Amino acid sequence: MSIAVFPGSFDPLTNGHLDIIKRASGIFEKVIVGVGNNTSKAALLTPQEKMTLISTVVKDLPNVEVAIMKGLTVQFMNEVGAKYIVRGLRNGKDFEYERDIAGMNSALADVETVLLLAKPENQNISSSMVKEIGSMGADNMVKFVPKAIVEALKERLNAQKK
Numbered sequence: 688m689s690i691a692v693f694p695g696s697f698d699p700l701t702n703g704h705l706d707i708i709k710r711a712s713g714i715f716e717k718v719i720v721g722v723g724n725n726t727s728k729a730a731l732l733t734p735q736e737k738m739t740l741i742s743t744v745v746k747d748l749p750n751v752e753v754a755i756m757k758g759l760t761v762q763f764m765n766e767v768g769a770k771y772i773v774r775g776l777r778n779g780k781d782f783e784y785e786r787d788i789a790g791m792n793s794a795l796a797d798v799e800t801v802l803l804l805a806k807p808e809n810q811n812i813s814s815s816m817v818k819e820i821g822s823m824g825a826d827n828m829v830k831f832v833p834k835a836i837v838e839a840l841k842e843r844l845n846a847q848k849k
């Protein structure tokens with residue numbers, strides 16, 4: 688069975704991430720969204736919160752699962768029997784970053800990275816931009832984030848201000 692892991696910080700999951708998940712679910716027999724911990728980024732949501740929110744969003748995709756990943760992506764992949772890593776590319780900066788991680792991962796284990804290009808309408812969406820405009824009170828967040836996530840995100844951003 689072709690099993691792919693889509694690892695990321697997903698702080699929060701955006702429409703760009705969701706598009707990659709949907710497209711990957713049409714390519715691989717199983718896709719596991721791996722909620723990781725990017726040590727260089729301070730997180731707004733806890734891994735458990737992310738997992739709950741993402742699970743709600745992908746509930747209608749039968750071959751998509753969500754899991755919390757600890758440690759290296761390749762270690763997690765070994766545990767779940769996955770051979771493919773899916774990542775998204777928005778621009779040249781993403782490409783350089785992804786090329787380096789893909790190189791590291793293939794040196795660490797027998798895995799293949801599959802890079803999917805972001806749709807033009809998602810190219811400018813990033814979790815950090817979403818948090819920034821959300822914290823300033825933008826009211827049309829559904830343009831960037833799945834509906835099921837908007838409320839939880841607003842709540843968390845408001846709590847952070849207090």
Ligand code: ADP
Pocket residue numbers: 694695696697698701702703704707725728773774775776777781785804805806809810811812813814
């Ligand atoms: P990480 O901290 O591991 O980079 P992110 O949650 O920021 O985690 O991103 C996970 C993956 O999703 C990365 O490959 C990133 O390039 C990709 N990605 C992020 N935003 C988008 C988007 N708007 N469209 C497509 N792919 C995206």
